[in-house]
Amino acid sequence: MVKHELERLISEAVRKAQAAGDLPAVAVPDAPLERPQRPEHGDYASSLAMRLARLAGQSPMEIAKTAVKHMDLDEAVGSVDVAPPGFLNIRLSPSWLAAQVDAILEAGERFGDVPLGGGRSLQVEYVSANPVGPIHVGNGRGLALGDTLANVLAAAGYQVQREYLVNDAGTQTETFAATLYARYQQLFGREVEIPEGGYPGEYMISLAQRLREEKGDSLLAPPGEPYPPEVHDLGVTRMMDVIRDDLAMVGVHYDRWFSERSLYSDGTYEKSLAHLRDGGFVTEREGAVWLSSSELGDEKDNVLVRSTGAPTYFASDIAYHYDKFLVRGFQRVIDVWGADHQGHVPRMKAAAAALGVDPERLTIILYQLVTLKRGAEVVRLSKRAGEVVTLREVVEEVGADAVRFFFVSRAADSHMDFDIELAKRQSAENPVYYVQYAHARIAGILSHAAERIRSFEDGDVSLLTHESELALVRKMLQLAELVESVAVSLEPHQLPYYAMDLAAAFHDFYEKCRVVSDDEALSKARLKLVAAAKLALARALGLMGVSAPERM
């Protein structure tokens, strides 16, 4: 990547200046290259001279000039200027930029890949909504975040596994089953109410109807008796079918759907508990079993096994992470959770430590919950009130691409409002179409060209010298830097902003430069440029899980 190459050249220059005695031999601070906002400040800028000034006892301007004097030449570098108060402004060489078009075409669909991960294994777990209802809008955020992150990490050279934890063992699915059974009985004319704290949503009635279609009255127990186990299992299975469809609709596919219950049936739970005991982090008091998490950075101890003998959600999650780290051996695990789980973070970190796993290997990304609105009115996502705004409903209204682009555009920390009315009204104004339009426009140009020019493989990219042509190349080259920075920061919301910029660079070029013209040599060169831009746009969109249409 040219950015790293330039950083290397600059620190080399300083070292050489020190060796030559032009700069004092002080420790050189880190100074990553910046992207200046103003084009006249070049493609990259370094503030190293300012950072070095106090240590070196020289003025930033002097230091910058000295550094330039000792800097090696590189074919990518067009010029290096010193600007007050001591910036080093680097401009890329136009001929080098033009030549990158061929490099992009060569990289093809892998353009933007970066060797950061080195094939290390990494797991991303996201959504993992309880199988007690369909995916709702609030989950949209976790899905866009987690899925995009997984895409980017794969592009950054990690071996990524996507996983959904199916909470099929807890009290919530029991309440779900009880509700389902009540609805099922109602279909056969029994006068029963859904349980207190149950799920009053309409979808439970459809689910009950489905059970009746599949099983007739065979699931009916004698009146007053609890539901047969099959109601629970079949209900959860059918609910997961719905959830799988909901997620597929927005392009989310998992490598593995992990059953929480399997932790108990295959002995993982017992093993993880034994492992904690061996480490000496387990105590018993008041009839319950506790993890001494307060010794490991949490504010307090937490219950693993209730006095009833039933494991807590915490114990379940420990067993699950025991499986992730110690059984399956992921080097790194990323969990994407809603901010309502924030209290769970320190204890899971403590649990990792208790398992002998460096807590650094567990990254938990919290995203702020979505406030759902219908106009000015706040819609409470309480399942008890039964008002669920499903993801499906919104996707059918505004489209999967717009939904994903919208959710991935917001930083995880931002507290966002989702106004369903506004989203519907403004779906045509969603910026995603601006980016997709650029892609479709290029497809149009390429098919227009195909009727006139046999092939442009022999196009000479050195003919690309127009300012807007080079600006487009510059923007394309930024993709790899972005993939790297997102893979490190785990903040994929940078992606849509980049995609907008890239599309803008293309549209600007399109306005100023005719691609297919009487000048065949230039036409071929520009067709190469445009084909490269198409790759870059498709990649940027693809990383976000958004389609790149040939026509709209």
Next chain:
RNA sequence: GCGCUCGUAGCUCAGUCCGGAUAGAGCGCAGCCCUGCGGAGGCUGAGGUCGUGGGUUCGAGUCCCACCGAGCGCGCCA
């Protein structure tokens, strides 16, 4: 009460991690551009005490402190 997160243009949000040059984008608003490859496009303009007050610094939207406001968390719930 304590803790975490947030407060930037009319609206929705980037920029804060790692301080740097005149604070950006989309939408909305006012105006302009089609006798050539897709006008879901391009160009121009109006619009900002970066929540408030202190502090650190050559330099603060960015770091520190206090305060105000909002969301979330502080269970033998998940």
